[in-house]
Amino acid sequence: MSSSASDDASARPASKGERTRQRILETALSMFAERGYDKTTMRAIAGEAGVSVGNAYYYFKSKEHLIQGFYEQATMRHAELAPAVLEGQATLADRIEAALLAWLDIAGPYHDFAGQFFRNAADPSSPLSPFSEESAESRERDIALYREVLEGSKTKVPGDMADILPEMLWLHQMVVVLYWVYDxxxxxxxxxxxxxxxxxxxxxxxxxxxxxxxxxxxxQGEELIRDFLITRRPK
Known part of the structure; x- marks a missing residue:
């Protein structure tokens, strides 16, 4: 994927605090790729980013929350790309495929250390879990993308299924993500x-x-998803 310099500039964080937060996040992701997630400390990240340890913890409460920042960044980028990748895709199958491939493009550069932080995500108490309260905003953002995938297709969706089907499509993405981690x-x-x-x-x-x-x-499938999977909502 490519984008113009003007697009990149317009996407940069505006305030000094946002730029600092972004620098810490980008530094962490680079170090995770180079050294591995488990071997990279918050102190090392702060030093490389040129901020104090206290400042690093101000923006990210823990190393796990840095990965949470990556999730947030990835889903925001996914939402930004959606109009372009879905344009001209009329069938639901093509729109689902386009959305999934866009996510794989976004996540691709981070594959080398994906397994390390997904081990943490498997812990139900971890903020890295895609079903956690901390992940709610990012999760809802991607579910909204799949609502767009559905609404723009030729496939007619029953009114009483309009709410649950985007969540089902998001779960399908999670299956692809899990495979990608070990691919x-x-x-x-x-x-x-x-x-x-x-x-x-x-x-x-x-x-x-x-x-x-x-x-x-x-x-029955809807009830299973609501009762056992999509159980946490943003407050």
Whole structure:
């Protein structure tokens, strides 16, 4: 992906505090890639970023919250790219695929150390969990993107399913993300192939949700998601 210099400039944080926060985050991600997540300390990050340790902790309460910053940054970039990647994509399958591939492009540079921080994310009490309260804003941002994916497609979505289907599509993305974490193929091409091959299947399931005969099954799936997966909402 490429972008113009003017686009990059307009996307830069405006205030001094925002620029400092961004510098700390970018420094941390670079050091995680070079040294590994577990071997990189907040003190080392602060030193490399040219700020005091106290200042680093002012912007990020812990090293885990630096990864939370990455999640936030990634979902914001994902939302920014959505209009361009979805433009001209009419079918739901194509729109799902485009959204998934865009996320893989954004996350790609961080793959080398993804497994390290995803081990932390597997801890239900960790703020890195995609289901945590700390992740709520980023999670909702990506769910909103998949609402856009649905609304711009030719597939008609039943009114009573309009709320849960974007969450189901986000969960599909989480499956692709989990595969991507462990994907050792060149440039994680297998993850891209997984996105391409599962997008039509998911789109088909969404289309079938309109059939009355399948509505009880779809409703059961909705209840499972609400009761066991999407359980935490921003307050």
């Amino acid at each position: 050792d193929s060149p440039d994680q091409e297998k993850s891209r192939e997984l996105a391409r091959r599962t997008a039509p299947l998911v789109a088909r399931v969404v289309a079938l949700s309109r059939l009355k005969i399948l509505r009880p099954l779809v409703k």
